[in-house]
Amino acid sequence: MYAEQASATKPSRLQLGGYGEAVMTRNFYSDNVFRYSHADKYKDAHSHGQFDLPHVVIMLNYNFGKGWSMGSEIEFEHGGTESAVEMEAEEVGEFEKEIERGGEVALEQFWIQKSFNRAVNLRMGHIVVPVGLTNSQHLPTQFFTVYRPEGENTIMPCTWHETGISLWGVAGKWRYEAMLLPGLNSAMFSKDLWIKNGSASAFEFKVANNYAIAARIDNYSIPGLRIGVSGYYGHSFNNTLQSDFNSTKYKGVKGAVAIGAIDFNYAGHNWIARGNFDYGHLGDADKISDFNRGQSSTTPYSRTLVGRQALCGGVEAGYDLFSCFKKLHEKEHKLYLFGRYEYHDAYEPPTKQYQDYAWTERHRIAVGLNYFPIKEIVIKAEYSERFLKSQFNNEPSFSIGVAYAGYFIK
Template identity: 60%
Template sequence: MKRFIIAFSVIMACQTVDAQTAKDSIKETEEFSHLTVGGYGEAVFSRNYFSDHVSRYSQPELHKDDPSHGRFDIPHAVVYLGYDFGQGWSFGTEIEFEHGGNGLAYEKEDEEGGEWEQEVEKGGEVELEQFWIQKSFARWANIRAGHIVVPVGLNNAHHEPTNFFTVYRPEGENTIMPSTWHQTGVSFWGRYKDFRYEAQLLAGLNADGFTNTGWIHKGHMSPLEFDVANKYGVALRLDNYSIRGLRIGLSGYYGESIGNSYPRNANGVDAEYKGQVLVGALDFTYKGHNWIVRGQADYGYLGDADQLKYLSNRVNKKSPYHHSAFVSKNAYAYGLEAGYDIFSQIRKLRQQEKKLYLFGRYEQYNPYASATKGVTYDYTAVKRMAVGVNYYPLHSVVIKAEYSKRFLKSQFNNEPSLNIGVAYEGFFL
């Protein structure tokens, strides 16, 4: 039978760790099938035992006794389709519904001093997160062109809900980098022996979207009908599987961000500075002896950070871009989580392939790690812990529950919460 590969980069960078944990981001099969259909989704309930007032950080003493607040949410509901045309040509797409869909809604923008803004959405977005055509020459050589996932960091490379213990995606990387990071470009990727590698050429990030509380998180978004490509970026990833049960990954990104906007200003700060973005990330996943352990460390640098305040689109209050005063030169995020399958010690449940992971997670992150022109935002420095359970009644379905707490600097109020969710991930056809 002809072997072929249909790859979805939504699950693309997760590779087979060992024979017992063989679900990964590249679907390989001995059976010939033209059409592949899959997806994943999450439904979540949260109760946050802290204030949601816009001034909870600027006036923390006024909000330390504010009531808790709760919410139901559909963070992600995703459908992906693939088709094999034959002779090495294949197609993949992913449609994602975030937080319930698309419509018209109002949002309260903390970064705009608590202003109410009307958004073309209804609690969320509908996005074409992937749309690509691929030519596979061999297992070690594949070229993909279109809208693709950028696998920088653990969260972007492994963002399906069965690839992290917490109810929501790990908070640190999700704060400082786009998540899921997807852009239009060209990718070369493949596997050779114990290595998987990928190199991408992309449209650059847009410095107009950088913020003090999210660093480059919104830099890949475009309010236009196209992605501006005045500047370009390069993303690289390398994963190694030499040790049974262990995957170790290195990834990074480099590109310019100032001037990658529309309309392009030929004068002033927009033309004079480059705004280089450099991100480096190390991550790993270990699965063995009934344990799953994951960890990551990310560090980012932004050149000319002190000039972003003066970009023409950020100065213009009518533009669709962010107008926050300053953005940090540096940002970081690191985290570690570990879970043990306690059902592995109960013979009947082990034979039924049910799993119950008792887990703990600790992370620390700061999107504003260096003061710009002496301006500080101390509430951006966060330490977070979470403990909870993941119950798998079936391989593709997980029920999650966790208690988590953000620890902020002493002048602010800590932020505990309780989260419960149910999620799935799998291929239907």
Template identity: 55%
Template sequence: MKNTVFGLIIPALMMGTITTTAQENAGDSVMNHAMGNRLSVGGYGEVALSRNFYSDNEFRYSQPEKHKNDPAHGRFDIPHAVIYLSYDFGKGWKMGTEIEFEHGGSGGAAELEADEFGEWEQETEKGGEVELEQFWIQKSFANWANIKAGHIVVPVGLTNAHHEPLQFFTVYRPEGENTIMPCTWHQTGVSFWGRTKNFRYEVQMLAGLNSDQFTRSNWIKKGSASPTEYEVANKYAVAGRLDNYSIPGLRIGMSGYYGHSIGNSSPNEAEGATATYKGAVAIGSLDFTFKRFNWIVRGQADYGHLGDAAQLADMYNRKTKGSPFHHSSSMRNVSSNAYAIGIEAGYDIFSQIEATRKQNQKLFIFGRYEQYDPYASQMGANSYDYTKVQRMAVGLNYYPLKQVVVKGEFSKRFMKTPYNDEPSINIGVAYEGFFL
């Protein structure tokens, strides 16, 4: 039997009850392999070229008039390169891993500097990150009852649940959800999930987010990252997701998150503000995917609330300057509310051409609109309206094969006055598939 391609549902989802080809949950991707094979090896990757026709100066928002006519800037990038490994031990026991290199990974070296009196120096050779995005061990009792423990994807929002590059039209992941939430959101915890008839469901217990990592421009996005060798779990959180596949070609999902964030850092303090306030994070999300009649339409709406947001301004500098949790005073105001909405639609024009249809090639012409604001509740004396963004994109996705896509788009961020709009052109190529 041929290996299953990422983003497609295993035939009938191994149950014989669902025939739609709407999206499969990304948390299951590691296990999407040919029936009967114990070892699966796969992955996905993206290469991108961008030309941004706006200033990249760090003061372009604080001094917009001064940087209105700054030159364009360009970038080459490898947003994600991922290796999937999974193994079926038998008797319902499985393991899965996902190793991700973001923006080419990272590198360092020790060098002997001849022009600096022969001193050895530590050099940062390149940026990027290397992350273990998934590592879990699972026991399956039945299709409707599976327990997974380890480092897992938190499927809150459309992009986190479906983040592989063939699951969105744009060259980079949808910007709104990628701004206000961790993306891809992954944490260590325990998950109970299953499938029954036309539903897939999942409930997770996780460590809480760390409010010391929240920022004005990205709300809770950095809160799941841990600079320590372990994930601090002074506070806990729960996340859940429910997907319905009742209508052929349509998947409708809802997801949510709730947990406390203040005081979820090291050391755990017995007194003071961190012991008094909770910093409750609550997120609700609705999303859908429609794949039928040569159309693909995706959309999502996310809203989040942060309790005790006003108190965070007095907590950022409670750490020493060398602390990995330290933030400058200019970033200490964090909004109590954030939101992101988005919709995209694409039509396969090759479906109307017999020759390309026979060759299984596809060419989607698409459009996308989104609006988001990580600082929806302005705080403090200053205004930061540059965080409220409307973005539109139009472009093409060409599939010479099911596993490969070539993307091109023109996009523009529409900013509030007096900030300057931000147009760009992005070109990319991506793949996702199994090799074994």
């Protein structure tokens, strides 16, 4: 999205830029994998801290002329990689790999585009899926919190990128986008992250036995305000290798994933406000849960239950305190005092016969500051607390970070 916006205003043939984040967090709660199933044991646990490079991205774009252009993004997540391990809550908590540095390297975008006019552009390649607020606006200068907003980053891939075909354009005060892409893989769904890992592939290619569609419409009629709606639909079951198994139990199972989202952002009168609400439904969640739990222990996939629906919602607002001081305002320095509230729940049992994991339902409140010495750089600080149901322990934390987003060659 950032490359698209920049190319619309900066017609240079070659563009080189990127964005990146460096953060430090102190969590005032236990990081033990059993902190939910045995909450009483970890009520007075020691705090723990971490330093991280959540995302460092290099963007390279080129305009070939005659309506043809190329865009690309290479993303380094968490500073690596040389290998990686993860511990999932409520699992055995064992490390199985030796590592020197965890992390991921991914080609987040690579596409070729033919622009016929402002209203009709055809993009082919690896593209960001335009569903939800964070996927369409994921630069660190486009949200107040130190990390990306938690709700969408929990229940959906974020940033969600797939190889496919996209048709987009701008007409008057409207922008539209429609995308054809491979379906998700339900074998990688889980109880605590819903479909988040479903876009990944354990192989050197993306299996595409099933296909999906995504779409987005944004309106800019009111000055300073953008309102958008987006959605996704696709089948997810059996979207992997060796999909030709014969089983009466799973006959007719499709695993239809349907997502609807509405979001907005507003900038004016020294205020910035943003908000979103996302709802997702998974068909055949009971059958998929049974299938996933029955997989071999050697499988690269998750072996957990998955909920039949997930949802998240959030709103944040910040006021520029420096707007009250003439000299600072004239120098375009900005200091936003912000607050954010969000709610998300990644798991609702497939049916009443399945176990409920009440700790997946969470409220989160954050307050903090964003200081922009220049528009491309932001220094962030926040205190947040995650509120769980009464039988669990709340999860407060403090984070600081520095980030940038911009172009070096325009």
